[in-house]
Amino acid sequence: MKKQNVCLTALKYVFLSILAFISIFPFVWMIISATNTAADVGQGKLTPGGELLTNLKNLFTSELGFGQALLNSAVIAVITTVLALLISSIAGYGFEIFRSKARDRVFSILLLSMMVPFCALMIPLYRMFSSIGQSGFTAFGLNSMFSVIVPLVSTAFLIFFFRQNTKSFPRDILEAARIDGLNELQIFFRMYVPVMKTTYAAGAIITFMNSWNNYLWPLVALQSPEKRTVPLVLSAMGSSYTPDYGMIMAGIVIATLPTGIIFFVMQKQFVAGMIGSVK
């Protein structure tokens, strides 16, 4: 019995290590590439070089404004994440805790909203923001931060995610709080939010990542070059007939850091038995 267990554990580690290697390899290559020249990157060189500082210098002095793009992306992603978590979790909670036939039906319709490829919605959405802008509300029209944030703050995806997770929210907490005289909003903020930390952590990672990597809509919605986000700037760099891959890789590494950090911080929430530990 014991021997078998040891074997099994060893197997588990071997399996996970192989998996980890396959998963990390391109990431490590990306970091290595950031220290090499464009020619070396093109040929897939696997050893670190000494070009990191040059690449970084080229990156930040390029006329594309990489620093400004980082700032734009960060502001947009943080605002989007905070708003999306708040708005979508309230809705996900609402759909599950206050279940009724009518709301279930509304929910099914909401799911439909995930199903249209974005390309097909872009022209109508563009026209909508363009008419908002032309009616004088330029702060909410095209080229505004509002126009790239607001379509992402309420997504059926996130509502669905919160709703599915709310299914495991202990109802006795709910009943107890109602008896204690808390109103429904208070219950949500004081009882639900702290208990569902893990769900919020996962939601935050995903939302931040989606907003940070969002491409097609910011591309058309943001018009002035100084408002561009990181993916747009990286795309402009890569379009050259002779792309400087060393510099681009340095940019990519920096562009990946925020999501990586968010994940690293948030994953600490994934500790077995969160709910069990909450009184």
Add this chain to the structure above:
Amino acid sequence: MKQVTAAPGPGPSGRPKKQAASRSQRRPTLDRTLNRWGWAFVALSVILICVFVFVPMVQALIMSFQTGKGANVRFAGLLNYKRMLTDTTMRKALFNTIIYLIIQVPIMILFALFISILLNDKTLKGRSFFRVAIFLPCITSLVSYSLIMKNIFSNDGLFNQMLMGLGMEPILWTTDPIWAKVLIIVSITWRWTGYNMIFYLSGLQNIDPSIYEAADIDGANAFQKFTRMTVPLLKPIILFTTITSTIGTLQLFDEVKNITEGGPANGTVTISQYIYNLCFEYTPNFGYASAVAFLVVVLIVILSLVQMRLGGKENQ
């Protein structure tokens, strides 16, 4: 061992009450105040989605009945829909997309579930490291990962050199339509397994560990615990990842655009890429692109309904 049987459905007496509570959510009626709260909770989200998705969707639907460019559009009835019937590229794209879907989604879902259970083990050393490592693919930039994939799987790349070293025939990953599809499936599985793992990991945290302890006392083995407890308890999350992965795969775009460019000879092209091409690569035809998009919507609705039915039935 045999005692741990009825994990789905209301738990037997040995199981904590929370479990039972979470499964009996179906309330026939709510009182008026709670009902009002219910609408208040969902209102903002519903309005936002209506304005920013459903309104454009209705307009896209209208566009799908139109033909012409820019200011010169006119209604053309079902012309765009009729064109789909004879469009061989669209047929190819649809075929490819469905192949990706039925092969890739189940593999990825099971794989992600399996990994997350391994990683949820409290006694596992280096858990954080493995978690971060396996999540990394989905934040690794598309540019670098497609460059690498192309490098490794090119006709004289690393993978084929290994095969030849083992005395096997090299595989034409990028020029053979079947292997190119395999390459795409490998790539998306590589990239999105860690992503789906996150949902399972967070879902697993919401399971009370004491029920596993009870099962241990009953002498259940790991496989039994997995099939009879973990899977049923994670069902809402599994349903969620299945539906979102289905949608994700039906809208697959990045990988085909960056790794194979839809080739060889449209052998890997997807519906989403075809729609993009219709809008931005070819002579722009937004009306026809919308029509193709709505075909996808109809497909996804049918698939989701089937999945919901399957998921829902077993729940009762």
Add this chain to the structure above:
Amino acid sequence: MKKRRILAALLSAAMVLSLAGCTKGGDDGASSSAGAGNSTSNKLTIWAWDDTFNVKAANIAKEYYAKINPDVQVNVVSMSQDDIVVKLNTAFESGNTSGLPNIVLIEDYRIQNYLQSYPDQLSDLSDVVDSSKFMDYKLKTMTKDGKIYGVPFDSGVACVFYRTDLIEQAGYKKEDMQDLTWQEFIEIGKKVKEKTGKAMLSLDPNDLGLIRMMMQSAGKWYVDEDGKADIKDNAALKEALTIYKQMQDAGITTTASGWDAGVAAVNSGKVASSVIGCWYASSIKKAEDQSGKWAIASFPRMSNVSKSVNASNLGGASWYVLEKVDGKNTAKEFLKSTFASNTELLDQLCKDVSLVSTYKEAANGANVSAADQFFSGQAIYKDFAAWTEKIPAVNYGVATYDVEKKMTEALQNVLKGTAVTDALKKVHTEVEGILSAVG
């Protein structure tokens, strides 16, 4: 009851919004075009897509223009070509051109598409461009109903870049590379493979650039002069596919999927030559260790097609002015005194960004006749300029890329053994379908 009322309210709100959105969307174009009354402006924006090439060229032109008209502030924005297309299409289709630049660079293969699809969006530049001073083949790409809509930027004159050292090892000299036929090219390729073990050239299964170049060398394209499908009876296309297959069968090619893989194959010395547009010189020069080992020769001709010459073209782009963006006359002024006439500028661009111009007088510039050390002292720009003059003019039509995706299927079938005539017959009908849907 209450919930039903709210639901109804929500739904009707959505309907009203959608209708409002619709009508708004419809007449947007009219209102913004009516609003764009200002034909002059003291600010110009230019979009282009390569920091080391056309963006840099625009910036140099900006310096020249600053001396002529210091009051105009020029802003050059670099973004990828795909992104430019997405932004143009979205704006043109929606009728809101507020975010567009004054001047934009558009690839020659795409321009007829814009001229046909969005006829009022680009300005007529017939009074900016002196048609006698540019090469005909280039002007033809941007002409519609006798009007010229663009200012030519670069030539994409095709050539053979080859490694002199590898060719010599195979027993050939520079003289043997001049004015080849494809049959001769294949023979040399076989020798190179035999003696050096290296492939003669790398091919990308998704990119039919080689086929396009071969066709144009005979004055043919996927469509004829009237824009009708010209596939199944196109002798040049048939011969091009046959040659492509012959090269594959002779084992002188290697596969490189995508642009970067192609560059890597060249830079790492895996291939002995590259048959491509002149702008590829900058990519070849990236491998500094290969300096002095390269030379260029004219594009091979197809001996079985009577009209085929030793010259062709791949790619190339031109500058366009947006009709509905404020400042179109300023933009025209800018182009007129820079890319449309300034030989001094064009000669500097030859040196700074390796520009091969289609402006006839540019060929007399001092930098054009300068020897290039990387290419063993060959005066490559002089050769490029000479070959550019011989490029046959063709009508690219409106749907080059749509048709080409279909053509990759025909090519794959041919490579698998289908007879060329059968493969083309099959594609012909499908291409006709695409063209009728486009028109």
